[in-house]
Amino acid sequence: MWVLIFWVLVINFLSAQEKFTVKKIVFIGNEKTKKEVIARELSFGVGSQIDTSDLAYSENRVYGTGLFNRVKIWAERDSGDSSIVYVWVNERWYIWPFPILGWKDRDLKKMFYGAGLIHTNFRGRNEKLIFSFALGYDPWIEAEYLNPWVLGSKNLFYSVEVFYQRVKNRSKILEEEFGSFYERHLSFALTFGKRYGLYKRFWGSIGFKEISTTGEVPYMKTLSPSGRDQMFVFGGGFRYDTRDIPIYPSRGFLVSVGYKFNRLVNCDCFFLQGGLEFQGFKKIGIGLIASRFFILNSFGREIPVYSHFYFGYNERIRGYFNDVFEGENIFGGTVEYRIPFVKQKFFKWNKAPLEEFSILRFGVDLVLFGDFGNTWFNREKVLKLRYLSGCGVGINFILPYDLILSVGFARNDTGRGQFFIDFKGGFE
Structure with a gap:
């Protein structure tokens, strides 16, 4: 319909x-x-x-x-x-300590909380310095520096990141067999890139990652029998982005391709992961067509469980919003028709404590949508898969500081209907 x-x-x-x-x-x-x-x-x-x-x-x-x-x-x-x-x-106000309060995987039951310090416009050049930590669900600590413009006309950029997180196992397959367990992720990454013109970016990265697990039978959870995988990670990719606003665009499109090669140093193993994403936005009639399609694949003799892909966490199919689907590969897409119900406007908050917080953006869109996709393991035959789908209607609330609240109703291909609340009304 x-x-x-x-x-x-x-x-x-x-x-x-x-x-x-x-x-x-x-x-x-x-x-x-x-x-x-x-x-x-x-x-x-x-x-x-x-x-x-x-x-x-x-x-x-x-x-x-x-x-x-x-x-x-x-x-x-x-x-x-x-x-x-x-x-x-x-x-905007560029430097502040900030509280952290949210939920992971678009799930209100997975709350986390913490604090951080950020400078979003260091030296007035859009450079970013970030330190943050969080407790609660999947706690983490992170330090990051991003410089989007190095050496002037050379158009080079780079970033440095150090990250540690304790992650609750996502695999329902292993959880049913061995119970719940945790993973500890420690990583360092250095990324370099070059920007060509207004829209094109190439990037490459090198880093080191260590992942260890808790519980029994560690050989089922990591590639190394010890339960601790240590690896060098080499990556690269290309991005062509003409979108006017990365969060909730009104025109343009995005094509992004990226892959990462993971070479373990404590066992004779390696695997490659990456894929392609496309986003497109075009005004048609009284509204806007917004579309997104993506595919991510894994290549290697064995893919560790911590690198599996999922629907039901960060990626969702409305109509199967709370159902988890697991695999070594994933493919999905979304098509939306967004009709402005309350056209986006800026409001002046005259009593704001700081001038940088005084201008606020609001808007409301009526959204007709359709989602589809699935996951699969390398041993499965892709052409024989049954792809999942759902469609429905929702309302997107465009809130200050790039927050998008989405509420709606979806019905999947089995006829089951469900209401949902989501904070990922955009595609980022």
């Missing part, structure tokens, strides 16, 4: 807009942020011939950096067909 509704609503209007030449770009409101950090997100420069749609697109690109509460870009005629473009931003 939802497919029929989509087709009824598919009406696309095209309109031509008058173009003008950019004579000068003026930046306003960026007291801490370097103007080049903003300029590199613009789809135009001085001398470019653009129209008002380019201004709207670049406005969302700058907002999508996460550095600003609000962004406005407009042009004023100067002489002839040339114009001066003004870029106004309202900066």
